[in-house]
Amino acid sequence: MAEAYVSVQDLDFHYPDGTPALRGVNLEIGTNEFVALIGQNGSGKTTLGKCLNGLLKPSAGAVLVDGLDTRSRGIVKKMATRVGYVFQNPDHQLFNNTVFKEIAYGPRNLGMDEAETRARVYEAARVAGVSESIFDEHPFFLTKGLRQRVAIASILAMRPRVLIVDEPTTGQDFRQSLEVMNFLERLWREEGHSIVIVTHEMSLAARYSRRTVLLGHGQVLADGPTREVLSQTDTLARSDVLPTQVTRLAQRLTDLGVRPDVILVEELVEEMVRVHQRHRRAVG
C-alpha cells in the first residue's frame, strides 16, 4: 500500500472575495499512483490541484507534502521539487528564448551547478520526448504539442515525485491525446512518478487512471478505483458529470445480465458476448 506523500486534512478553501471553493476535503496521494480528478467546472478540482502544491494556501485545515506544511513560509522551491504542476496552456509557463534554457531554468533557479543542470536537462528532455535537435529553438515557434512537452520537461527537471497536469488533452485530436496519455502512463509506470490529471475526458480517465476522485460543490463525492467511481451514475450526476457512452449503454442492459460497471468498449463487447453465449446455452 502506497504511503501518503501528499496528505490533505480537513481542507477548506475560499477565495479572497469570500466564495467558498473547497469544504472539508480529506485526501491522500501516494508515491506511485495514477489519479484522475474529475468534476464539473466550479467543483473545486482545479483549486484542489493548486492546493496540493502550495500555489494556494488552505483557509482552514492543512496540506502536508512529504511532511511539509504548505502554509510554511519560503516553501515555494521545496514544493516545486516535490509536486510539479503543469498548466493547461503551456504559454503561461514558458518564457525563455531557447528550449534548453527553458528546461534548465528550474535546476538553475534551485541553485544547481552547470554540470548537474545539464544532466537534469538531458534527462528530463529524454523522458518528455523533447529531442536535443530543438534545444536551440525558440519555444514560441514550436507546435502546441511540442510546447506542452517542453513545459512538462521543464517541470520534470526539478524531479517532483508528484506531477499534476491540468487538462492534458484540451484542443488535441484523438491521436495527440493518446500520445500525451501514453507518455503520462510511462511516467507513472516506468519512472515511478505519481500522476494526477485534472480532466473532463471520461473515456481517457477510464482507460488510464487507476483511481478517480470526484469533486462536487467543493466536496469529495467519491474516491476510489476508477471502475467503481465512473460507473456510479447517480453520484456522478451530483457533479453534473455524464458517464461514458459505453457505461450508459451497459447500464441500460443490466436487466439482461450485463454488469453495470463497464467502462471500456472492449469490456462491453466481452460482457455482451458472454451474456449472449449464456443466453444461447440457456435456450439451446
Added chain:
Amino acid sequence: MAVAVPAPRRMRKTLLGAVPMTSPFYALHPVTRLVGLLVLAAVPLFIYMPEANLAFLSLLLVLFVGGRVDLRGLRIYLPLVMTVAFFMFLVVLLSPDYASGYIPIHLGPFTTYYQSLRWTIASYVRIMAMLFATILYFSTNHEREILVALRTLRVPFAVSYIVGLSVRAAGMFMEDFRVIRQAEQARGLDSSSLRLRDRTRLYGMYLVPLFTIALRRAEEISNALAARGYSMSGKVLTGGVRHDFVRARYRLRAIDACLILLMVAGLAVVAYLQVRSGWFGLERSPLLMAWQRHLGGTG
C-alpha cells in the same frame, strides 16, 4: 451542510476594480459624469491653498459616499498615496529649491527651506485631489459608460473603437497575468524572496508569456473581427448613417444640461478668481502664513 448562498451582487467588476450596482450617479447621462471628471480634475489645477484642496477632498469624500462606492475598495490606492508622499518629501528634504530670501528649516542633519517645503505640501495635496477625482470617476463608471460618453462627444469612430478594444485587451491582460503568476510559482519562482535586482528579471518572466499569449490571440481576434465585417472606418453596409443603439438608451435630460453648465461655470469662476486675484494662492493660506510668521519670516 448548508450550501452557502452567494450574497446579492452589490458590485460589478470593471477593469480597474468594481463599481456599485446602484448609485445616484447612474441617473445622470455618462457624458455629464465625464464632464464631472474633467471639471473635478481641473479644479485643483487652480487651487494652491492646501486648506482649500483639503476641503475639496472632503467634497470628494462626500461624493464617494453619496455615490455608494465601497470605501474599503479604496485601500488598494494607499500604497500609491504613500509612495508619492515618500518621494516628494524625500526630494524636498535632500535637494530643495533655493532662492534668496528662502527661510531655512533644519531637520536633523538636513536643511530645507520653508518656501520649497510649502510648495511641496501644496503640490502634494493638489495631486491627491486630482488623483481622487479620477478614482471617483472610475469607481462610478462602467467601461461601457465611458465609451458612450466619448461617442456622445462625437469622438471619431476609429478613436472610440480603439479605446474600447484597448480596454478589453487590458482586461484580458490582467486575467492572464493572474494565471501567469501562479504558473511561474509552480516552476519554483518565489517572488517574495527575490532581491531588487532579481525582481526586474521577474517582470521579464511575466511579460514574455503575456506577450506570447497576446500575440497569438491578436491573430484570432483579427480573424474574428474580419469575419464579422468589422472595420476601423465604421462604414455601414447600406452606406447610410450608423445608428448607435446603446447610446440611444441614454437620454440627456434637463438635469444633465443644468449640471454640466453649473460645473463648467464653477470651474470658470474658480479659474477666474485665482488668475485674477489669487484667491486660492499660497499667500491666502492661513495655516501656511501662520507657520511662516512662526519661522520669523515676513507675512
Added chain:
Amino acid sequence: MGAAGRPAVAIAGLSWTYERRSEPALRDVDLTIDQGEFLGVVGPNESGKSTLLYVIQGLIPSNFNGIWRGRVELFGKDTSAMSGLERAAAAGLVFADPEAQFTAMTVEEELVFGLENLGLDHRQIELRLQRVSDLIDLEELYDRSPYDLSGGQKQRVAIACVLAMEPRVLLLDEPTSMIDPRGKKEIFEVLRRLKDTDHTVVVVEHNLEELAALADRVCLVEGGRVRPPLPAGEFFARVDELIEAGLQPPQVAQTFAELARAGLYDGPPPYRFEPAVSAAREVLSHG
C-alpha cells in the same frame, strides 16, 4: 431569394497555400453543401479543416496572404466579388476561442455592434435581438461584462452575434474545444435548435458522439484533401477507417463494429445512443 435547389456552398477546384509554407493547406477541393443541411467536418489537427471554413466564409483570401486557385460560391454568388460586410451577412463564422471573440464591454454591445455595421436602425436592431433570443437565451446576460461570463456563455454570445446578422450559412470551427463540459452541453443544445431551423450549418468537431446526433452528412479532411461527404450512417459505419485516420468514433459504433466481428451483429453499426440501446437489447435477447 435564392432559387430553391441551388446549393448553399459550391467549391470547385480549390487549392490554398499559406504564405511561407511549402505545402498547400487545401488541395483540389470540390465540395457542395446543400441548403438547410447540417454538415460535420472531422479530421486530425492541422489537416485543413479550419482553412476550409475560412475559405467558405471568404476570410481566406481577404485576411491572409497566400496562393489561391479555384472558386467558391455562396448561393450562386462568387465570394471574391463580395465585400467583407456582405460576406459576413451571408456566412457567419464562430471560432474556437470564446475570449478572442468578445471585444465589447457588455453582452448587449457585443450583439449590437455587428447590426450597427449593417446600417440597421433602432427598430430593426431590436427586432433582430428579439429573434436571436428565441434561439439562444441571453437576456439576463445583456448587462454583463466579459469578465463575468463563463466560457460557455461567451461562446453562446459569439454564436448569437453571428446569428443576429442573419446569415444563411453558419460555420462553426471547433466551437466546444475550449469550453468546459457544461458549456459544451449548452453549445450542443444551441446546435440542436439550429438544426431545426432552415440555416445551413457546417461544424468542425472532435467530439464525434455529439456530432453523430446532429449531422446529416459528414466529411473527412486529411492532409489538405476533403473526402466526399457521406450520410452520417454510412460515415460512422466505417469505424476502422476512422480509427486509422486518428479519430475516435462514437463508442457505441466501436462496440457494434466489434460485435459484428464476433459474429453477433449484422448490418451497419448504430452510431447514436438510443438506436444502439435497442440494437443491443435485440442482440442479447434474441441472439
